[in-house]
Amino acid sequence: MALAKFTTDGILDAAAEEVRNHGSAVRIASIAARVGAPTGSIYHRFGSREELLVHLWLRSVRRFHEVYLAAGRTEDPEKALLGMAESVVTFTRDHPQDAASMALFRQKRLVENTPDSCREAVAHINDEIHERLSELAQLRYGRVTEKRRQLVRIAAADGPYGFVRPYLWDSVPEWLPAVVVASSTAVLALGD
Amino acid sequence: MALAKFTTDGILDAAAEEVRNHGSAVRIASIAARVGAPTGSIYHRFGSREELLVHLWLRSVRRFHEVYLAAGRTEDPEKALLGMAESVVTFTRDHPQDAASMALFRQKRLVENTPDSCREAVAHINDEIHERLSELAQLRYGRVTEKRRQLVRIAAADGPYGFVRPYLWDSVPEWLPAVVVASSTAVLALGD
DNA sequence: AAACATCTAGAATCTATGCTCTAGATTATT
DNA sequence: AATAATCTAGAGCATAGATTCTAGATGTTT
Numbered sequence: 001m002a003l004a005k006f007t008t009d010g011i012l013d014a015a016a017e018e019v020r021n022h023g024s025a026v027r028i029a030s031i032a033a034r035v036g037a038p039t040g041s042i043y044h045r046f047g048s049r050e051e052l053l054v055h056l057w058l059r060s061v062r063r064f065h066e067v068y069l070a071a072g073r074t075e076d077p078e079k080a081l082l083g084m085a086e087s088v089v090t091f092t093r094d095h096p097q098d099a100a101s102m103a104l105f106r107q108k109r110l111v112e113n114t115p116d117s118c119r120e121a122v123a124h125i126n127d128e129i130h131e132r133l134s135e136l137a138q139l140r141y142g143r144v145t146e147k148r149r150q151l152v153r154i155a156a157a158d159g160p161y162g163f164v165r166p167y168l169w170d171s172v173p174e175w176l177p178a179v180v181v182a183s184s185t186a187v188l189a190l191g192d
Numbered sequence: 193m194a195l196a197k198f199t200t201d202g203i204l205d206a207a208a209e210e211v212r213n214h215g216s217a218v219r220i221a222s223i224a225a226r227v228g229a230p231t232g233s234i235y236h237r238f239g240s241r242e243e244l245l246v247h248l249w250l251r252s253v254r255r256f257h258e259v260y261l262a263a264g265r266t267e268d269p270e271k272a273l274l275g276m277a278e279s280v281v282t283f284t285r286d287h288p289q290d291a292a293s294m295a296l297f298r299q300k301r302l303v304e305n306t307p308d309s310c311r312e313a314v315a316h317i318n319d320e321i322h323e324r325l326s327e328l329a330q331l332r333y334g335r336v337t338e339k340r341r342q343l344v345r346i347a348a349a350d351g352p353y354g355f356v357r358p359y360l361w362d363s364v365p366e367w368l369p370a371v372v373v374a375s376s377t378a379v380l381a382l383g384d
Numbered sequence: 385a386a387a388c389a390t391c392t393a394g395a396a397t398c399t400a401t402g403c404t405c406t407a408g409a410t411t412a413t414t
Numbered sequence: 415a416a417t418a419a420t421c422t423a424g425a426g427c428a429t430a431g432a433t434t435c436t437a438g439a440t441g442t443t444t
Contacts, residue, residue, distance in 0.1 A: 147367065154355075154371060158358055161354070162353070162354020162357055163350070163354050165357065166354070173342075175339065175342070179343075179346060179351075179379055179382065182381070183375040183378055186374040186375055186377065186378035187371055187374060189374070
């Protein structure tokens with residue numbers, strides 16, 4: 001076997017950089033140029049541009065989930081949810097490339113038209129998160145209703161994401177975490 | 193003179209529909225097909241794809257501003273700001289095509305690389321809004337600081353937009369306005 | 385060292401889509 | 415009706431960028 005000069009992770013790193021700069025308009029040629037490889041070498045690792053981007057997305061989402069779940073392991077459920085909300089912002093600040101890569105797709109749409117080789121991974125990537133959010137909804141409210149389930153999702157995930165989104169391509173203001181926590185606190189209170 | 197079979201507005205309507213379905217990946221051919229015109233007729237009205245999309249964006253933004261400013265004319269400044277926040281959601285719900293079209297560009301980036309014919313319009317389109325938000329910041333807080341200015345912008349604009357964004361391609365949940373108002377109220381309170 | 389597997393190289397091909405071009409149709413004006 | 419201005423038609427051109435192909439390099443195994 002030959003020693004790989006260009007690793008999968010190396011290519012994904014380059015792709016992430018390019019995504020940070022050009023969004024979903026990334027070109028294979030730019031990624032290749034950035035790692036110093038010819039485009040052919042990219043296709044040796046990934047079957048298509050689409051497949052490459054999905055792999056990048058998966059890697060970034062997994063990295064985020066680690067931080068996000070850690071923030072959600074706090075005992076007190078309210079604090080856990082607010083910690084998760086805050087971690088969306090701090091992760092974006094600390095890992096802008098991953099944050100930009102995560103914005104390439106939305107899971108729901110991706111499952112439907114993704115290369116077969118990735119479908120399973122994409123389909124289940126959020127399972128653990130959903131489970132934890134359900135638990136926390138239970139702990140926070142006692143009796144869980146549909147509305148409360150949704151409030152939890154908005155407070156801990158969708159809302160914070162909405163607040164950071166404008167800053168995915170710039171840098172995150174230092175006061176943003178406080179804004180997110182205040183907002184999410186208010187949203188959770190709507191369920192009481 | 194010949195009577196125009198395909199009007200500017202008609203083409204933009206078709207483009208808006210296409211944007212609602214395919215986002216920024218709209219193809220000229222699809223727009224043409226939807227109005228029943230050959231692609232050449234599109235180019236008779238618009239110099240380029242870019243120019244067409246910018247015109248569409250401008251039209252949608254103007255329509256939104258009308259609703260948004262109306263909501264902000266309320267006497268009480270806190271109520272005015274919350275009304276504006278809420279109108280972001282209701283406008284998106286009631287005019288999904290325009291909402292999707294507005295998401296095509298962000299003004300700040302657009303000014304820099306827009307066809308010359310649109311630059312002026314793009315550059316000044318937000319002026320009236322900024323003016324009104326400044327007034328309201330003054331009325332709401334008395335002494336205006338940089339932080340308070342930002343809180344107002346987030347509470348009345350960026351935040352609400354973040355909350356609706358996930359629903360630009362689906363339909364807006366009926367409970368979303370209440371969530372936005374709760375959130376924005378909390379954000380404004382951070383300035384007290 | 386011979387045979388093998390894997391990886392790199394990068395030119396060549398394919399494809400999608402924006403855009404141009406010229407002929408002709410349509411309506412207003414005189 | 416003649417003329418002019420504007421608009422439609424839609425085939426064809428141009429280009430960007432993804433993808434493929436094949437020769438050769440590089441390391442591994444026996």
